[in-house]
Amino acid sequence: DGGITQSPKYLFRKEGQNVTLSCEQNLNHDAMYWYRQDPGQGLRLIYYSQIVNDFQKGDIAEGYSVSREKKESFPLTVTSAQKNPTAFYLCASSTMGTGGYYGYTFGSGTRLTVV
Amino acid sequence: AQSVTQLGSHVSVSEGALVLLRCNYSSSVPPYLFWYVQYPNQGLQLLLKYTTGATLVKGINGFEAEFKKSETSFHLTKPSAHMSDAAEYFCAVSDGSARQLTFGSGTQLTVLP
Numbered sequence: 405d406g407g408i409t410q411s412p413k414y415l416f417r418k419e420g421q422n423v424t425l426s427c428e429q430n431l432n433h434d435a436m437y438w439y440r441q442d443p444g445q446g447l448r449l450i451y452y453s454q455i456v457n458d459f460q461k462g463d464i465a466e467g468y469s470v471s472r473e474k475k476e477s478f479p480l481t482v483t484s485a486q487k488n489p490t491a492f493y494l495c496a497s498s499t500m501g502t503g504g505y506y507g508y509t510f511g512s513g514t515r516l517t518v519v
Numbered sequence: 520a521q522s523v524t525q526l527g528s529h530v531s532v533s534e535g536a537l538v539l540l541r542c543n544y545s546s547s548v549p550p551y552l553f554w555y556v557q558y559p560n561q562g563l564q565l566l567l568k569y570t571t572g573a574t575l576v577k578g579i580n581g582f583e584a585e586f587k588k589s590e591t592s593f594h595l596t597k598p599s600a601h602m603s604d605a606a607e608y609f610c611a612v613s614d615g616s617a618r619q620l621t622f623g624s625g626t627q628l629t630v631l632p
Contacts, residue, residue, distance in 0.1 A: 408562075410562075435619075437619075444528070445624075446609070446622060446623065446624040446625045447609070447622045447625075452619065492560075494562055494563070496562075496563075498619075498620075505551050505570060505613065506568070507551070507553045507565060507568055507611070507613070507620060508563070508565075508611075508620055509565075510555075510562035510563040510564070511562050512561055512562045513560065513561065513562050515560065
């Protein structure tokens with residue numbers, strides 16, 4: 405079955421460490437997105453990519469980096485510059501199909517905790 | 520630019536009662552509208568969407584929503600709440616061409632026994 409796989413489901417980071425969250429999709433979607441979710445704050449866009457080798461900053465990109473070397477992969481690195489990284493991270497993808505626009509498909513999320 | 524307002528960050532209903540979650544949007548072009556549901560520690564799952572055509576849209580788990588252009592609303596309803604409906608619900612809007620969704624802040628639905 406097609407879908408989006410995020411790994412790991414739980415991740416622990418020590419102070420000063422960089423960590424990378426994986427997001428892989430086999431839906432052949434063009435666009436991919438990273439969101440951060442904190443309790444009571446909804447979804448906040450970190451980065452997005454419409455095509456391979458191109459990406460744009462979202463609303464809260466500081467302290468994060470991404471790459472899009474392959475259509476199916478969009479990893480997110482949480483750097484040591486991100487001072488409050490504890491959150492739930494969601495990856496999503498979308499495409500414009502022949503039937504129109506279908507919205508996003510989401511992964512199951514990665515919960516990152518600073519220890 | 521689009522925006523979404525979900526009225527009520529927390530809604531409680533009794534089991535068997537009507538569920539009504541409110542969503543108002545702002546868009547300069549005909550919108551595409553979506554409702555997603557999120558269970559604890561999971562990703563968002565599409566409940567239903569409106570793109571064109573019939574304004575009353577039926578989704579999964581007995582939910583439906585009606586697009587009302589004059590009221591710029593897309594409220595989500597379910598005639599009879601079930602305990603398994605307890606979750607967070609997000610309304611989202613897109614102009615379609617941008618391929619990017621703008622999300623509301625979410626409504627946490629509690630179902631009381």
